[in-house]
Amino acid sequence: MKLSDAQRKRVQEDELQILIKFDEICRKFNLKYTLAAGTMIGAVRHKGFIPWDDDIDVYMLRNDFNKLRKIAPMELPENMFYQSHYTDPEYYYPFDKIRLDGTIFKETFLANHNINHGVFIDVFPIDSISNNKCKSTIQFYHYRFYRLGLMTKYINIEARSGKRKTLANILRVLYLPFNLDYLYKKCEIIAQQKESRYKNSKWVRNLNSVGSDGMKETYHHYAFTKLEFIEFEKNKFYISKDYDAMLRAIYGNYMKLPPKSEQVTRHDLAELKL
Structure with missing residues (x-):
C-alpha cells in the first residue's frame, strides 16, 4: 500500500506534531539532538519535508538517548507513546520511535508483530567509537553481526521478495541458535560498553544505519x-x-533533486488509519 498525496500530507502533519513535542522535551531537559538523514536534507533544501517523504529521523548521542528513554515516557502527552523494547516488548528495533496513539501506520516489515503501529518519528542513538580505525572497524562488525541476526529474525519475512527473501531465509537458518532477546541484548551491551570505554573519543558512528555502508555515517x-x-x-x-x-x-x-522515478515515499504499508 502506497500513500496518496493527501494521505502523505496528513502523515507529515502528524509527524510534525510529534517532532514539536520531542523538541520541547529536549529543550526542557537540555538534551541535544539533530535532524538527520532525509529530514536534514528537507530542512536544508526545502525548509521542511522533502515533498515526497513520509518520515522524520533525528540523531542523539548515546548518553542523551539513554536519558530520553527515561524521561520521555513521563513527559509525553497522553496521545503519544515512547516506543522501545522496554516499553513495547515485541518491538525489537535497536533504535526507538515516538508514536501517535489513535493512528495506524503499519509497515509491512512489522505487520506481524503485536506492537503500537501509530504514526511515528525515529530516534537513533549515535555511539562513541575508538579513535583507532582498526578497533572501530572491529566494533562496527561485532555490533552488525548481532544486528543482522536481529533484523533477519524480527522483520516479517513475507514483506520481502526475490533475492532478499531467499537471503533472509538462509540467514534465519544461520542465526537459528540465537533468539530475539539474546540478539537484542547483545546489541545493547556492545553499544553501552563501547560508549563507556570510548566516551572521550573524538569519533562517533550511527551503528544502526540502513545498508552495508554504515561506516560512512562516522x-x-x-x-x-x-x-x-x-x-x-x-x-x-x-x-x-x-x-x-x-x-x-x-x-x-544532496542539493540536487533525484530523478522523478525516485521521488516516492519509502514505506510500504499493510494498514493506514489517520
Missing part, C-alpha cells in the same frame, strides 16, 4: 554538540552545524 563528536536552529515547516529545530559534511558523506550532492 562523524566528529562535535557534530552533535555544536548545533544551530534551522527552519522546518515554519518551526525551528536543531541541526548540526556540520550538516553539509554529514550529508555529503552519505548522499554526495
